Amino acid sequence: MTFGSICKNILDFFLPSNGITLENNTFDLSFFSGNKFLEVKQEVNNHYNIHIDLDKATPEQIKKITEFYPQIRDEDALILQENNYTDLKKYLEELKNVPILKYFKGKINDQDYNALRTSVFIQNKFNLGDDVSLYLEQLYREFGVRGRNICNLYGEGYFESFIQPFYVLLEADSRKDEFLKQFDQFVMEQPITYFVSQHRTKEQISQDLFGKIEKNKKYGIKKLNIHGIGESNIKKIKSFIKEIETRTDLKIPSSIEKDGRISLCLEII
Amino acid sequence: MINKENIVRFDEHSKEKLLSIMNKSIDSEGFIVEKLKTTQKVLTKDGGEIKFTEFAGVRRGSEIFIKNDINSVLELADLIE
Numbered sequence: 001m002t003f004g005s006i007c008k009n010i011l012d013f014f015l016p017s018n019g020i021t022l023e024n025n026t027f028d029l030s031f032f033s034g035n036k037f038l039e040v041k042q043e044v045n046n047h048y049n050i051h052i053d054l055d056k057a058t059p060e061q062i063k064k065i066t067e068f069y070p071q072i073r074d075e076d077a078l079i080l081q082e083n084n085y086t087d088l089k090k091y092l093e094e095l096k097n098v099p100i101l102k103y104f105k106g107k108i109n110d111q112d113y114n115a116l117r118t119s120v121f122i123q124n125k126f127n128l129g130d131d132v133s134l135y136l137e138q139l140y141r142e143f144g145v146r147g148r149n150i151c152n153l154y155g156e157g158y159f160e161s162f163i164q165p166f167y168v169l170l171e172a173d174s175r176k177d178e179f180l181k182q183f184d185q186f187v188m189e190q191p192i193t194y195f196v197s198q199h200r201t202k203e204q205i206s207q208d209l210f211g212k213i214e215k216n217k218k219y220g221i222k223k224l225n226i227h228g229i230g231e232s233n234i235k236k237i238k239s240f241i242k243e244i245e246t247r248t249d250l251k252i253p254s255s256i257e258k259d260g261r262i263s264l265c266l267e268i269i
Numbered sequence: 270m271i272n273k274e275n276i277v278r279f280d281e282h283s284k285e286k287l288l289s290i291m292n293k294s295i296d297s298e299g300f301i302v303e304k305l306k307t308t309q310k311v312l313t314k315d316g317g318e319i320k321f322t323e324f325a326g327v328r329r330g331s332e333i334f335i336k337n338d339i340n341s342v343l344e345l346a347d348l349i350e
Binding site for chain 2 (some may be wrong): 003004026028029030031032033035053054055057065066069073074075076077078081083084085087088091092095097114117118121122129135138139141142143173203
């Protein structure tokens with residue numbers, strides 16, 4: 001039995017004179033609220049979607065669907081809530097093959113890859129102007145600070161502009177085995193990046209940044225890129241710029257503010 | 270693997286009745302349990318229990334429950350052929 005034939009059997013049972021043949025047609029099934037207990041919608045030429053509203057089902061109809069359920073389950077069907085289905089469909093159709101995901105598959109560990117995959121999804125949603133706060137919360141809950149850092153680094157293009165070229169360089173130098181350690185440091189210690197968090201005050205941010213500047217001086221790192229998204233984070237960065245105005249050991253060779261985000265390059269002399 | 274054509278979708282409204290069709294119920298703490306053995310909680314891929322409010326779906330393999338969480342949903346992409 002195929003999934004399509006199970007759907008067709010359900011249709012035939014509840015709507016015997018439907019006039020739709022199994023041959024040359026495809027079927028799927030959904031449990032959505034609707035006007036009737038059962039509706040058949042022809043989505044494209046030979047594809048039919050069978051909508052069932054369980055709230056409108058009689059106890060006998062529920063009993064019958066319960067009898068059909070093991071067949072659906074055993075046919076390797078995936079049963080998925082519509083909003084999750086929409087997210088999965090989007091990922092499969094538009095994002096699964098983005099070059100950066102294909103490139104890093106197998107080069108970073110599975111956990112980091114999964115965090116990167118979620119980051120690609122979140123960034124795409126963000127670029128479309130969708131609210132991503134819930135997704136960010138879920139990313140953090142699953143992958144912690146490391147996941148959040150991966151998301152920030154991906155969001156600001158570091159995977160394409162820095163991490164991938166770095167891997168290529170190590171590979172060319174036959175030093176590929178050093179990559180994971182360096183990647184780990186780049187993600188967790190973030191030597192050249194700082195992402196302003198909405199949860200930190202401007203005083204805490206200044207403290208973080210001055211600490212990072214001193215640390216970078218100690219290790220001879222002459223650069224720090226500061227990124228912020230949203231009005232309040234931009235204000236915090238601008239307040240920090242004022243604070244360092246008189247410092248002769250710090251320069252800002254470039255600062256870009258566009259589309260509600262700011263990126264500042266700080267040179268440490 | 271999951272055939273991408275074999276996806277049954279449902280809306281928020283249908284969740285509770287659908288679980289009942291799967292012979293599941295919800296215990297006093299909100300966890301999804303077997304209807305006929307209410308002390309037995311259903312499990313996610315990672316072996317975790319799952320609350321009704323977290324329920325996003327099921328896939329085969331002794332009925333693996335899926336959490337309403339973007340990471341769990343994107344993991345399914347590896348199983349879709």
